[in-house]
Each structure stands twice: as structure tokens, then as C-alpha cells.
Amino acid sequence: MVQSSTSQEIQAQYQAGQRNFQNLQLRRVDLHGLDLSGADFSGTDFTEANLRDTNLSGANFTEAYCNGADFSGANLTQANLTKASLIKTYLIKANLQQSNLENALCTGAYLTRANLQEACLNGTFLNGANLTGANFSQAKYNGKTGFDPNFNPEKAGLKKVAQGLTTAPTVSASQASTAIVTPALPTDLTVEELLLTLNHLSALGNHYLGNTMARRYWQSAQPKTEWFEQFYLDPATDKITTKGPKKQALTQEQIQLAQTWAQKYVKACTLIFKDFPKLIEPDQLAFPVV
Known part of the structure; x- marks a missing residue:
């Protein structure tokens, strides 16, 4: 503590x-x-x-x-x-x-x-x-x-x-298409689960870029739709929270917009700190962001 x-x-x-x-x-x-x-x-x-x-x-x-x-x-x-x-x-x-x-x-x-x-x-x-x-x-x-x-x-x-050199494994033509397939988005996702994803990324941004810069990136990338206006950064905790119900399920369109939001944030952070994606723990995410 x-x-x-x-x-x-x-x-x-x-x-x-x-x-x-x-x-x-x-x-x-x-x-x-x-x-x-x-x-x-x-x-x-x-x-x-x-x-x-x-x-x-x-x-x-x-x-x-x-x-x-x-x-x-x-x-x-x-x-x-x-x-x-x-x-x-x-x-x-x-x-x-x-x-x-x-x-x-x-x-x-x-x-x-x-x-x-x-x-x-x-x-x-x-x-x-x-x-x-x-x-x-x-x-x-x-x-x-x-x-x-x-x-x-x-x-x-x-x-x-x-630096130590690592030889990349050979990927056959038949394997190549599989290697670049983007994992499918979840079909069901609650606001609470989305907040866990966003705040994992937010905690990394706050630590490595500073609260002010991380906040600016979240706000600039936030989808400009009425439903996403419920999400805001709590100044007391520097965590993303919501004014709405946390058990609410997202539509597929909202999931896609949420993923785009997170991806834009990660991209902005990576421009400043090139190793930012390496710090992300995939098991803390509801969907891929890189």
C-alpha cells in the first residue's frame, strides 16, 4: 500500500x-x-x-x-x-x-x-x-x-x-493468414467489464506518461456519441467510471466503438512511449487493442 x-x-x-x-x-x-x-x-x-x-x-x-x-x-x-x-x-x-x-x-x-x-x-x-x-x-x-x-x-x-539477436520462426504461406487474423470481438460485454479494460490501460498511461497526458488522450479519443458521454475520469481516483448502470450490456456497435476508443488511446501513448503495448496484459482486456 x-x-x-x-x-x-x-x-x-x-x-x-x-x-x-x-x-x-x-x-x-x-x-x-x-x-x-x-x-x-x-x-x-x-x-x-x-x-x-x-x-x-x-x-x-x-x-x-x-x-x-x-x-x-x-x-x-x-x-x-x-x-x-x-x-x-x-x-x-x-x-x-x-x-x-x-x-x-x-x-x-x-x-x-x-x-x-x-x-x-x-x-x-x-x-x-x-x-x-x-x-x-x-x-x-x-x-x-x-x-x-x-x-x-x-x-x-x-x-x-x-543486442542479442533472436531468429524469427519461419512461417509458411498457409500459416501466414492465421498469424494475422484479429481475434473476434466478444458478443456480450457489460459496462463493468469494459471499465476493467479501460482502467487497466489507464493505470499504465498514468504511470508512464503522467495523469495529465493520459487524461488528454482518453478524452480526445472518446467516441462522440450520446451513450459514451456517460463515461468520465474521476479526478479523485484518476479512474474511468460511468454515470450509468454498470451491469448494462453493450450492443455490438458499442463494443466496436469501445474497442476503437481503447485502440486510439494505446496508439497515442505509443507515440510517446514506444514500448507501451508491451506493458499491456492481454488477460486484463475484454478485446484486443493492438
């Missing part, structure tokens, strides 16, 4: 020897200038938090949610930021030497004059990031790392590492 803590509590617990701060709710917390080296913040929500000039060397931010947070001038040497969400995060002049940013989402992050020497950037999504003056000497990246088209990683000092 995610718990909320204040900066004073974090500081006191750290000074008392506590290092486990996993899965906390630390939105907009002010921890600037503190020594929190070696702390474990995996899964913690640091949305718009202030960590300017904080010593976070060796800290663990695996799958932490740091969108819009300010790490400017922070010491993140040898920090683990694997799969962290760093959308529009401020890392100006941050020291990320030998840090691990594998599969981190850094869309629109501000890495101006950051030190990324010997950092691991395998699979890191850096599209739209400000990399002006950043030091990438001896940093590693692979074929899954995302850069803007005009960015030359080798020229910036990065070293490309090889």
Missing part, C-alpha cells in the same frame, strides 16, 4: 538508519539539499518534487515516478533509475555518472549540462529531451534507445552495445 510521508519524516527516518522508502507518496515533497545516498525509493511517486542539490548517490529509483520533479544539481552517481518515469524532469547539471537508466522514460526531460559519463542508456527513451551540453563520454546505449532524429550518439561520445 502506498503511504504518504513528509520531508521531515523522511529526513528523521534516514538519520535513524532507515534506508527503505519504497512505494511512498512523495508528490511535491521538498527534499532539496539533503543527504539521502543509498536510499531505496523504488516505486515511489516523486511527481513535481524538489530534489535540487540532493545527494542521491547509489540510490534506487527503480520504477519510480518522477515526472516534473526537479533533480537539478543532484548527485545521482551510480543511482539505479531502471524503468523510472522521468517525463519533463529537470536534471540540469545533475551528476548521473555510472547511473543505470535502462528502459527509463525521459521524454522531454531537461538534461542540460548533465554528467552522464559511463551511464547505461540501454532502452532509454530520450525523445524530446534537452541534451544541450550533456556529457555522454563512454555512456552505453543500444538499438532500443530512443533519440531525436538529429541527435548523433556516436558524435556525442556514446558507445553502442550489441
Whole structure:
């Protein structure tokens, strides 16, 4: 269960020897200038938090949610930021030497004059990031790392590492048509079951793209029909809910429109985070969305 803590509590617990701060709710917390080296913040929500000039060397931010947070001038040497969400995060002049940013989402992050020497950037999504003056000497990246088209990683000092190659199985002509058949839509579906599908996708979008962007994508893709007007995002929970009865069965046309809604949302999320479809759990869906 995610718990909320204040900066004073974090500081006191750290000074008392506590290092486990996993899965906390630390939105907009002010921890600037503190020594929190070696702390474990995996899964913690640091949305718009202030960590300017904080010593976070060796800290663990695996799958932490740091969108819009300010790490400017922070010491993140040898920090683990694997799969962290760093959308529009401020890392100006941050020291990320030998840090691990594998599969981190850094869309629109501000890495101006950051030190990324010997950092691991395998699979890191850096599209739209400000990399002006950043030091990438001896940093590693692979074929899954995302850069803007005009960015030359080798020229910036990065070293490309090889990926394991997987040989695709041979598909015969008779099998090919079967391989591309789209699974049929369900013939019966309730509003309650639809909400489970939508909120599985919504939870992924909220975590990896941020609530504001995910909400915008849902609203822009929502079918413009009277029946679908009953669905809305509850600001208290960031979940999609309805004003109507949840046990109501959808017509086949409504199921098709619902699928299109979900597909458009997934497509929009994928434009920002290319691996978004890989995070979707098919058994959580009432119909295919990719």
C-alpha cells in the first residue's frame, strides 16, 4: 500500500538508519539539499518534487515516478533509475555518472549540462529531451534507445552495445493468414467489464506518461456519441467510471466503438512511449487493442 510521508519524516527516518522508502507518496515533497545516498525509493511517486542539490548517490529509483520533479544539481552517481518515469524532469547539471537508466522514460526531460559519463542508456527513451551540453563520454546505449532524429550518439561520445539477436520462426504461406487474423470481438460485454479494460490501460498511461497526458488522450479519443458521454475520469481516483448502470450490456456497435476508443488511446501513448503495448496484459482486456 502506498503511504504518504513528509520531508521531515523522511529526513528523521534516514538519520535513524532507515534506508527503505519504497512505494511512498512523495508528490511535491521538498527534499532539496539533503543527504539521502543509498536510499531505496523504488516505486515511489516523486511527481513535481524538489530534489535540487540532493545527494542521491547509489540510490534506487527503480520504477519510480518522477515526472516534473526537479533533480537539478543532484548527485545521482551510480543511482539505479531502471524503468523510472522521468517525463519533463529537470536534471540540469545533475551528476548521473555510472547511473543505470535502462528502459527509463525521459521524454522531454531537461538534461542540460548533465554528467552522464559511463551511464547505461540501454532502452532509454530520450525523445524530446534537452541534451544541450550533456556529457555522454563512454555512456552505453543500444538499438532500443530512443533519440531525436538529429541527435548523433556516436558524435556525442556514446558507445553502442550489441543486442542479442533472436531468429524469427519461419512461417509458411498457409500459416501466414492465421498469424494475422484479429481475434473476434466478444458478443456480450457489460459496462463493468469494459471499465476493467479501460482502467487497466489507464493505470499504465498514468504511470508512464503522467495523469495529465493520459487524461488528454482518453478524452480526445472518446467516441462522440450520446451513450459514451456517460463515461468520465474521476479526478479523485484518476479512474474511468460511468454515470450509468454498470451491469448494462453493450450492443455490438458499442463494443466496436469501445474497442476503437481503447485502440486510439494505446496508439497515442505509443507515440510517446514506444514500448507501451508491451506493458499491456492481454488477460486484463475484454478485446484486443493492438
